[in-house]
Amino acid sequence: MIDPFGRKISYLRVSVTDRCDFRCVYCMAEDMTFLPKAELLSLEELDRLCSTFVRLGVRKLRLTGGEPLVRRNIMSLFRNLGRHLASGALEELTLTTNGSQLGRYAGELAGVGVKRVNVSIDTLDPAKFAAITRWGKLEAVLDGVFAAKAAGLEVKINAVALRGVNDEAFDQMLAWCGEHGFDLTIIEVMPMGEIGPQRVDQYLPVSLVRADLAKRWTLEDTDYRTGGPARYVTVRETGRRLGFITPLTHNFCESCNRVRVTCTGTLFMCLGQEDAADLRAPLRASADDALLEAAIAEAIARKPKGHDFIIDRRHTGPSVSRHMSVTGG
Ligand code: SAM
DSSP: OBOTTSOBOOEEEEEOOSOOSOOOTTTOOSSOOOOOGGGSOOHHHHHHHHHHHHHTTOOEEEEESSOGGGSTTHHHHHHHHHHHHHHTSOSEEEEEEOSTTHHHHHHHHHHTTOOEEEEEOSOSOHHHHHHHHSSOOHHHHHHHHHHHHHTTOEEEEEEEEBTTTTTTOHHHHHHHHHHHTOEEEEEEOOOBSOOSSOHHHHBOOHHHHHHHHTTTSOEEEOOOOOSSSOEEEEETTTOOEEEEEOTTTSOOGGGOOEEEEOTTSEEESOTTOOOEEEOHHHHHHOSSSHHHHHHHHHHHTTOOSOOOOOOBTTBOSOSBSSOHHHHTO
16 A cells, blocks of 8 residues: 555554543543443454454554453454464554553563563653543553563553643653663644644643753664654663654654554544545445455545644634544654
């Protein structure tokens, strides 16, 4: 799959549910309306959809959400998709999770061939963690992280930078990640979905976080890339990597290799644009995958050049109307 700008699409992210057991203040409004279950693709349909993408050239597959590990029987999907790892068709099967259920599933995930997991933690202060996630308990998440480590999974921690909320969290997080052998990525908040508070009040440019950390830590540039939007440095004091994802201060679309599918089978060719393609209708229209493949090809042919996220006092509304939980970050 090659898009109009010559970018090879080899990475698919699938949001397997829009539901989550947390309500992070920058991600969701407190009273979210979720999709009726009937709208969702079944786990068998998600498998068929993912397998079609793998056949078309996807080499990396990430399940996300919502919270992927709260979808009932989600491990059956992981188990089934594991066959593409075994056959060599897929290089990597992974997930982004809030960690709340990792304690239960880490061993099984490792068993089906998952090697890495991204866990979202914005602070190591339990009270602040509870305030940011509204419903989350840091202790359960840390148990999950250590269960993942014990199961042999490589753990990367993702933290969203929030002005006036976790500006001071990153020294402790860098030290903790160093101590336990985790990489850390710091992400700028993106203007997605109505969440109540003003985005401009949450927005903390990651360049400021980096400049501040550089006063106390030796951040050495590296050309390490994962094919994703993060730019990495190595922290000399810990030997671990620190990544920065800066959709607002640095546009990273030129190397974009990914597309996203929601739990209803809607394909978004860009996280920061509204254009989408319905894959559920062609998926359900026939047991043969020809219609589905044609719909995917047609959509890839209109993948846009990039997003135009803006957060400032003149642009207070969201750049895109859907919440991050729809497409899973
Ligand atoms: N529930 C899982 C988790 O917490 O990682 C997966 C879904 S969550 C939507 C994926 C990632 O998106 C998390 O790291 C979360 O912090 C991040 N995220 C959510 N809303 C965001 C926003 N508006 N801007 C930047 N990152 C956001």
